[in-house]
Structure formats: C-alpha cells, structure tokens
Amino acid sequence: MSPAELDPYVLERMRCEWDKRARENARHFIATANDEWNTEEFFNSGRLNLFFEILTDLGNVCQGKGPKDMKVLEIGCGAGRMTRAAAEVFGEVYAVDISGEMIAKAKEALADLGNVHLFQNSGADLQVLRGGGLQIDFAFSFIVFQHIPSREIIYSYAREVHRVLRPGGLFKFQVQGVPLTEGEADTWQGVHFTDQDAVEMAHASGFELRYRQGAGTQYFWLWFFKPEAMEASKDSA
Numbered sequence: 604m605s606p607a608e609l610d611p612y613v614l615e616r617m618r619c620e621w622d623k624r625a626r627e628n629a630r631h632f633i634a635t636a637n638d639e640w641n642t643e644e645f646f647n648s649g650r651l652n653l654f655f656e657i658l659t660d661l662g663n664v665c666q667g668k669g670p671k672d673m674k675v676l677e678i679g680c681g682a683g684r685m686t687r688a689a690a691e692v693f694g695e696v697y698a699v700d701i702s703g704e705m706i707a708k709a710k711e712a713l714a715d716l717g718n719v720h721l722f723q724n725s726g727a728d729l730q731v732l733r734g735g736g737l738q739i740d741f742a743f744s745f746i747v748f749q750h751i752p753s754r755e756i757i758y759s760y761a762r763e764v765h766r767v768l769r770p771g772g773l774f775k776f777q778v779q780g781v782p783l784t785e786g787e788a789d790t791w792q793g794v795h796f797t798d799q800d801a802v803e804m805a806h807a808s809g810f811e812l813r814y815r816q817g818a819g820t821q822y823f824w825l826w827f828f829k830p831e832a833m834e835a836s837k838d839s840a
C-alpha cells in the first residue's frame with residue numbers, strides 16, 4: 604500500500620487532534636507525567652529518554668561512526684523534547700511531525716540550534732525530506748506509534764525509513780504492545796503489535812528485526828536494521 608492509498612480521513616483526524624492537543628497543553632500531551640512542565644524539566648526529561656533508549660545503545664546506533672558525523676531522523680518530534688537532546692549529541696537532526704502546531708512550537712524552542720531541521724509531514728511518509736539525496740544514519744521514534752490508529756500507517760513509515768536509511772543503518776522505535784481493552788483505536792490509543800506482528804512488519808518492509816524488547820508491554824522496542832547493500836543486491840538478483 605503506497606502512502607497515497609492510506610485513508611485520508613485518518614490522516615486528517617490525526618493532524619486536527621494533535622494540533623488541538625498542541626494548542627491546549629502541548630507539553631502535557633507529549634509527556635503526561637506533568638500537567639505543567641517548566642522548560643528545563645521538560646527538556647531534561649527528553650535528555651533522560653535519549654540517554655536510556657539511545658545513548659546506552661551506541662554500538663547499534665553508531666556502528667563505529669562518530670555521533671557528530673551522523674545524520675539522525677526522529678519521527679513524531681512533538682515540541683522538540685528529545686530533538687534538543689539528540690541535537691546535543693549527533694551532527695544533524697531531521698525531525699518530522701504531523702502537527703503543524705507541534706512543529707511551530709519545536710521551531711520556537713529549538714531556534715538556538717543550527718543542526719536541527721524540522722518539518723511538518725503527511726503523517727505517513729517522509730516525502731518532505733526529498734531533495735539532495737539525503738541519507739540517514741540512524742532513525743528513531745518514541746511514544747508516537749502507540750498513538751497511531753492504523754497499522755498501514757506504521758507499515759508505511761517502516762518502508763519510508765527503509766528508503767532513506769543508509770545500508771546497515773538502524774531504525775529503533777517503540778510500539779504499543781498492550782491490546783486495547785475497550786473502545787476502538789483512535790489518535791490517542793493506537794493499534795498494538797504482537798511479537799509476530801513485529802516480525803511480519805520487518806519482513807514486509809525489508810528490514811532485519813535483530814532485537815526486540817518489551818513484547819506485551821506499552822514499551823515494545825524494535826531494532827530494525829537495513830540489510831547491507833551486498834545482501835540487498837543478492838536478494839534482488
């Protein structure tokens with residue numbers, strides 16, 4: 604399924620509802636631990652998440668490259684909470700979000716950083732990164748896919764990251780591992796993934812699912828590695 608075939612109603616609904624949350628209380632809806640975040644605590648919470656989820660895993664993330672030589676992509680950056688932390692470590696950070704209101708807040712908050720590139724995207728693809736043959740060294744997403752009500756959209760992102768990632772590069776992301784107990788998936792409580800679902804998505808999008816952690820919990824983390832060019836060309840021969 605190509606991004607153009609995705610349900611435009613779902614995309615529009617996601618955009619409108621996240622714009623509304625951004626206007627009401629962006630920082631609270633990004634990290635619900637606090638109703639009123641002060642700026643320092645909000646960005647420190649992003650540094651903590653970056654530390655525990657990314658910086659403790661630099662072997663897989665960097666694979667021998669210097670962090671400052673790397674181009675990193677964040678999907679669903681919100682108001683820039685983890686984007687700021689990532690920009691303090693990596694060379695260039697590209698970040699997308701479906702909500703124009705969130706992106707406006709991120710642009711304002713991160714205006715002091717010259718290595719951050721923020722884009723409002725369609726909510727399902729990375730077309731906004733087109734141009735200049737941009738190749739990403741590492742991609743991540745945290746507490747975003749857990750809010751997406753459509754499995755097709757998450758599949759679309761996996762295929763899109765595969766397209767822009769360098770061969771050998773890692774896409775590390777979190778999905779919801781807990782099934783809904785009541786109601787239908789919406790733009791707050793998204794679809795969930797079982798271990799088998801994760802295996803199937805990796806296969807369908809051309810990734811090697813090398814590790815996973817937290818199946819059956821909210822924080823189900825997946826390590827999708829893009830096969831090296833040689834393996835890819837062997838496959839297509």
Ligand SMILES: C[S@@+](CC[C@H](N)C(=O)[O-])C[C@H]1O[C@@H](n2cnc3c(N)ncnc32)[C@H](O)[C@@H]1O
Pocket residue numbers: 617621632633634649678679680681682683684685699700701702705725726727744745746747750751756
């Ligand atoms: C809970 S916030 C997390 C923000 C950021 N990842 C963080 O940890 O600070 C979820 C973000 O995902 C964005 N989002 C939701 N659905 C999206 C989609 N389909 N594509 C891109 N961004 C999306 C929302 O606009 C919101 O900014």
